[in-house]
Amino acid sequence: MGKLGDMANKAKELAKGHPDQADKGVENVERAVDERTGGKYDAQTDKAADAARRSYGGGGTAAGH
Known part of the structure; x- marks a missing residue:
């Protein structure tokens, strides 16, 4: 996997x-x-x-939406 993919996976794990x-x-x-x-x-x-939140198990919704 390239550097961008590695960074994305690391960000997802941190999230x-x-x-x-x-x-x-x-x-x-x-x-x-x-x-x-x-x-x-x-x-x-x-x-x-919403897709980003689902990717790390987040549950918040944007204010005003």
Whole structure:
């Protein structure tokens, strides 16, 4: 596996160990993307954030969604 895949796996393992912190990070990234795009891709960012949370067992939902 390449370096990017190794980094992704390491990030996933860290997120599994700290799901509350990971949820906050996912929420912040989702919010930043929505702000930069004017909410144009809100449905897509919601789906991506949900997929990210499922990948590490997170359960939080983004505020306002």
